[in-house]
Amino acid sequence: MASNLSFVLNKPNDVSFEERPVPKLASPHDVLVAINYTGICGSDVHYWVHGAIGHFIVKDPMVLGHESAGTIVEVGSGVTTLAVGDRVALEPGYPCRRCGPCLGGHYNLCPDMVFAATPPYDGTLTGFWTAPADFCYKLPEAVSLQEGALIEPLAVAVHIAKQARITPGDTVVVMGAGPVGLLVGAVAKAFGASKVVQVDIVQSKLDFAKSFAATHTYLSQRVSPEENARNIIAAADLGAGADAVIDASGAEPSIQASLHVVRVGGRYVQGGMGKNDITFPIMALCIKEVTASGSFRYGSGDYKLAIELVNQGKVDVKRLVDGVVAFKDAEEAFTKVKEGKVIKILIAGPNEKLDEKEKLDTTVDPAKVAETEAAAKEGGGGCC
Template identity: 80%
Template sequence: MAPLNKNDLSNLSFILNKPNDVSFAERPKPSLASPHDVLVAVNYTGICGSDIHYWVHGAIGHYVVKDPMVLGHESAGTVVEVGDKVTSLKPGDRVALEPGYPCRRCTNCRAGHYNLCPEMAFAATPPIHGTLTGLWSSPADFCYKLPDNVSLQEGALIEPLAVAVHIVKQAAVTPGQSVVVMGAGPVGLLCAAVARAYGASKVVSVDIVQSKLDFARDFAATHVYASQRVSAEENAKAIRDLAGIPSGADAVIDASGAEPSIQASLHVVRNGGTYVQGGMGKPDINFPIMALCLKEVTAKGSFRYGAGDYALAVELVASGKVDVKKLITSVVGFKQAEEAFKKVKEGEAIKVLIAGPNEKM
């Protein structure tokens, strides 16, 4: 197949003007800002919870949409053009896009923690435009070539999988351990799958929605638990009893951000275990600090992904250790983007992919 020509491609974009007000518009085609950059035609983009939050509320924390912004950041595409200094990619290569670019020079970047870079430019985080567009310009080293056995649709799921990889790395999961994952949304499901790939012998998925737990059981969890309207301690005991871990789990991951889940997490984790906060919720919550102290729990936050996480995510899919295809509920055309957002907001899907404006449906 002949390489794509950017002059023949549309740069139609899905734009958030203000909360609950979106539109489509043809934007200027991007050019290469550096000889180390590549131009990518976006084939598929997944809808993330943060996209929904911006669409509904126009802000996440101190990130506020003040001007029209293109949404989307979970994407895969086809290389159209490469800069003069690019040697790792060529036109026609299929890639997963890592949507955030750090400064590369600050203390965090130089230490390998570029996800903590204060100058991070991240797609669909104000004021940076996102990837629900026809063409995307990117540093070549933030594009990951997809093996022949990994589809572009699977490539669009590398971004949330990389989030899960980073969370499980933070949890330091090792073979034979027990892991409890609070929340069975896309990231929670992927955390369970990555934990299994890391060799965890017991992985418990916890949620309040039975249909999500049914999916989790078929996807990666060894046990599932429907959280009850009881105290955090009672839910924690029920989880420990269910999984046969009376002393508690080696690692507990909260992928929900919900206060009751966070509270139960500290009662589920064993003495000396690890607790990782991956889900974002209210800025402040009631937290069982006594349990944290008495158990000497190692508590960590987790934010996006860092060095090696994207590459490992691609490998997990290519090797068949994580089957991200199962998460795809549906694929819609670009002009159906707003309807797809509504479907995801109503909880009717796990992961909906939006085909790029140049993709034939």
Template identity: 65%
Template sequence: MATAQNLSFVLEGIHKVKFEDRPVPELKNPHDVIINVKYTGICGSDVHYWEHGSIGSFVVKDPMVLGHESAGIVSQVGSAVKTLKVGDRVAMEPGISCRRCDPCKAGKYNLCEDMRFAATPPYDGTLAKYYALPEDFCYKLPEHISLQEGALMEPLSVAVHIVRQAGVSPGQTVVVFGAGPVGLLCCAVATAFGASKVIAVDIQQQRLDFAKSYATTSTFMPSNVAAVENAERMKEENGLGAGADVAIDASGAEPSVHTGIHVLRNGGTYVQGGMGRSEILFPIMAACSKELTIKGSFRYGSGDYKLAVGLVSSGKVDVKRLITGTVKFEQAEQAFIEVKAGKGIKTLIGGIDV
């Protein structure tokens, strides 16, 4: 390993990983930079590929480098790069859009028809010593933000996009289902956006305890009853009156979807951020009669990463508290095992030379 030029953590098949020395990326575009990756967070999608070998229609057919939540140090810059220099510390946005399709030209590049997203088949991820990105997909970190925090800009950007999709504004009441990393960050962003009440919902007391100390005004554990009953109890316990202004699902669990629809006031907004089964039962009558605004949310788009860095830089969002621990690069597989077992909130894998 010590003599490897670009040691990478590669998924070959279900529960089958290896360390492999891949070629060092080259500057193929004058606007690109090469980054020495220092920290990478483990995302649920990484674990899902490791556990199942696929997510929906995305199937691992060839060996693929895992990882997409990363930060590092610029080691090379292309001849046309103007905003970065060697030695700059950056958060890495891991999805490169084509910039030419209709969604890209409409400013919705997260919906790009030809997106090349790290660790989504067939594209390699960032769990390697070096990774190439266009300069405008790298976000320079202020000196007071660590590289560990920089790795969390990816899940924070997901949360920023969800909360922006919901249009959360000062004084609103927000319910967030799922107190995992993205759900917790949704709570933090909603609070930063001025929500007067932010309620975290989960079925694990330990997660709710953390959420209460982190960025919520209250928490709620659903009972094993109908979604309408849980929604009514939540409204009563939290003084929501006719219902919440915004419901965000970051769990993908069908009961959460149902409860989210029922806990909203007439004219409220529902955003689906969590991915669950491809098809579920849906309370369409309630959605129609309340005239709800219902939106999906996928990854992140224009301005989300920049805002994420700004929220952390200003102290409005604390991502450091979500970091449970850091393991060495050589222990990457053990980190996956622990994350699959539900240990901690966010585990980071250090770079090969950290």
């Protein structure tokens, strides 16, 4: 089958399916990949609803999707590391390789990054995708294509955990129990953290977190950030505070509480994205001499480590998948994610034959969607 059917965002809340030409290799170092599975990320939903994220604005029709795995169907003449038939996880962005950040080992900060489903570049919810071979990672036999589609968010979590410099015996608090927050907790545990405390405003998310990787959970209350911080420390017996605190929510109350949870001399990492400007407890940051870091996407070695964590069974990404939908049901899948009832949905590629047993019920509850939107406007909790 050779359909290049694509899921296209025309403008906010307006999507369509469009049959596009199969792309040609632009370089002898590129490969052509048949997309098997794609996950839905919060950024995809945000573009779908709002048409923009920060200064990235959808001005022309754009194919959505960037969490994908697929099968190599063609290789350029200069490719030696991959062959037709190889199953790969796709790193959906590639840099210029020549600028200061790239040459300094921080290619994720490249100002000329080409990133899937980030205007003006098309994404991976399509039949075929071309990419540089060195940004396609061959999957070990033990790692499925569905797991391969989840390497992207896991690589985000790996990068965050590296930024937090988590070492064996550390105590770690993760604000937010969405997909990335859950994966950060799992990576922290794989890195040897003695305690992983997951915090959220939704009890069902915390129940899952406790069964996934968290050693402790805390349901955030409508109290001051200082009081929530004291409660977290008491609930998990953190003594003077956590060695590392990671915000994976982007919510202002969570960020404020984080600086009161971290111990003197501890580390704080901002992994979730929220409002451009917030009220920040700068005195807590200074007096404790906290090391604070931002975290953006992933960098050198993060994809390879993410694949190895799955291959060794240290992070069970399959447990995050609530189901798989056929490509024709992509819009319903987006609505289901917006509804807030699922952790991860995978969309099968247009050429992928989907087992009936795998299919997810895409019936949506409009009342639940409205409830989730109202909670998001309040700015409490949330997921990456």
